[in-house]
Amino acid sequence: MEQSGIKDFIAARVAKELKDGDVVNLGIGLPTLVPNYLPVGVSVTLQSENGIIGTGAVNASNHDPIHVVNAGGAAAAVAQGGSFIDSATSFGLIRGGHVDATVLGGLEVDEEGSLSNWIIPGKKMPGMGGAMDLLVGAKKVIVAMEHTAKGAPKILKKCRLPYTAVKCVTKIITEMGVMDVTPLGLVLTEYNPEFSVEEIQAATEAILIISPEIKPMFA
Amino acid sequence: MPKFISVEETAKLIPDGASIMFGGFMGCGNAHRIIDALAKSGVKDLTMIGNDASLPGGPMGEEQYGVAKLIHNHQVKKLITSHVGLNPEVATQSMQEGTLEVILVPQGSLVEMIRAAGAGLGGVLTPTGVGTIVEENPMCLGKQKINDREYLMMAPLRADFAIISGYQIDKAGNVWYRGSTSSFNIVMATAANVVIAEAEQVVEIGVIAPENVRTPGMLVDYVVEGGLY
Numbered sequence A: 001m002e003q004s005g006i007k008d009f010i011a012a013r014v015a016k017e018l019k020d021g022d023v024v025n026l027g028i029g030l031p032t033l034v035p036n037y038l039p040v041g042v043s044v045t046l047q048s049e050n051g052i053i054g055t056g057a058v059n060a061s062n063h064d065p066i067h068v069v070n071a072g073g074a075a076a077a078v079a080q081g082g083s084f085i086d087s088a089t090s091f092g093l094i095r096g097g098h099v100d101a102t103v104l105g106g107l108e109v110d111e112e113g114s115l116s117n118w119i120i121p122g123k124k125m126p127g128m129g130g131a132m133d134l135l136v137g138a139k140k141v142i143v144a145m146e147h148t149a150k151g152a153p154k155i156l157k158k159c160r161l162p163y164t165a166v167k168c169v170t171k172i173i174t175e176m177g178v179m180d181v182t183p184l185g186l187v188l189t190e191y192n193p194e195f196s197v198e199e200i201q202a203a204t205e206a207i208l209i210i211s212p213e214i215k216p217m218f219a
Numbered sequence B: 001m002p003k004f005i006s007v008e009e010t011a012k013l014i015p016d017g018a019s020i021m022f023g024g025f026m027g028c029g030n031a032h033r034i035i036d037a038l039a040k041s042g043v044k045d046l047t048m049i050g051n052d053a054s055l056p057g058g059p060m061g062e063e064q065y066g067v068a069k070l071i072h073n074h075q076v077k078k079l080i081t082s083h084v085g086l087n088p089e090v091a092t093q094s095m096q097e098g099t100l101e102v103i104l105v106p107q108g109s110l111v112e113m114i115r116a117a118g119a120g121l122g123g124v125l126t127p128t129g130v131g132t133i134v135e136e137n138p139m140c141l142g143k144q145k146i147n148d149r150e151y152l153m154m155a156p157l158r159a160d161f162a163i164i165s166g167y168q169i170d171k172a173g174n175v176w177y178r179g180s181t182s183s184f185n186i187v188m189a190t191a192a193n194v195v196i197a198e199a200e201q202v203v204e205i206g207v208i209a210p211e212n213v214r215t216p217g218m219l220v221d222y223v224v225e226g227g228l229y
Helices: A003-014 A030-037 A087-095 A129-137 A197-202 B008-015 B034-039 B070-071 B089-098 B107-118
Strands: A025-026 A043-046 A054-057 A077-084 A103-105 A109-111 A140-144 A171-173 A177-182 A185-191 A208-216 B003-005 B019-022 B044-047 B076-081 B101-103 B123-128 B140-144 B149-154 B159-170 B190-205 B221-223
Touching: A003 A030, A003 A140, A003 A171, A003 B044, A025 A030, A054 B101, A077 A103, A087 A129, A087 B107, A103 A129, A103 A171, A171 B008, A177 A208, A177 B019, A185 A197, A197 A208, B008 B034, B008 B190, B008 B221, B034 B070, B034 B190, B044 B070, B070 B089, B089 B101, B107 B123, B107 B149, B149 B221
Parallel strands: A025 A043, A025 A103, A103 A140, A140 A171, A185 A208, B003 B221, B019 B044, B019 B159, B044 B076, B076 B101, B159 B190, B190 B221
Antiparallel strands: A043 A054, A054 A077, A171 A177, A177 A185, B123 B149, B140 B149
């Protein structure tokens, strides 16, 4: 598929996972596109771990980057009915299971549902920020990422980079398909009809269990 | 009652080698005027404890935003933090020059370790970081299994100073925070030997309704009026 459309394609599929009323934390990059694709009638509360419950659109009248930013440090706003909280409260909510879903990208994810996305030793040491807490605490962890990195599999038998968290991922959504993490391994439940199941397996190091109810994405 | 001092006087309080907690998140909610005074004073070998290393390029056109100034000036020898990825200077000083030690802690653990110190607790048991290299962190004291779930035991974290930032602070030292600036400021005000609070505006007692006070004045040792943005 065309590279330019991949991120939006994945984001649109992630959006179908969210339910009306969910409290959701979105990682930076691709996950921030998800709200653009929420189905009609589905409204979610976006949580920003630096201390906003219910982020809203920034406009000329509420633009105040001195006092209101999101978890990426960019100007943000609070929506009607939202609130500001401090970091201890924010992470209490995250670890305490009060966040319904988190959507974030990954460098590697494996068949046990462990994720690596915060460090490339000796090369990039940005830090984990709030990712480790979100992975451990959110009820649903959705990894939204491109299936491969320049053709090299990112969905592995076992992550080779240092873990962000172990056995935490619920679902992996890529431009090739949708995979559930189960005690038996990764179950391919949906495929993008642009690819055959064989092609998806060939781009995946982990063995995919093909769901008996497998169906095309967006069907 | 806190002592009201000038921005310049804050720098005289903080000696070389001090450990300083700084509130805020990516520069938002940093005590900007106090940081400016520290940058000017040249105080060095600081251990800075805070969520992140801020970033170059502030919203008002600042070249270095908030705590990034002190890092840029090589005044920091150790940084205990959760994220440094938006400030490339940290990678330069820690990985190439080797002049800055960085200890990375998950954000939720960091805030809770500070809260624990301020609340008189012996540490934190958190599931965050289990099975990761956080287990090798010098502040991770081991693992504990409770009801079949594993937890990391994280040490409480204190500092010599906390520099916090509020929107309004009244003459009794009560702090009201605006927007998302409360972040780490609230816990840090409880976990340092000396707390210096910067206000954009100092107000009379009563202007901040008692129920809107987020940091009670009893925690604040010094107040600085930094001016409105």
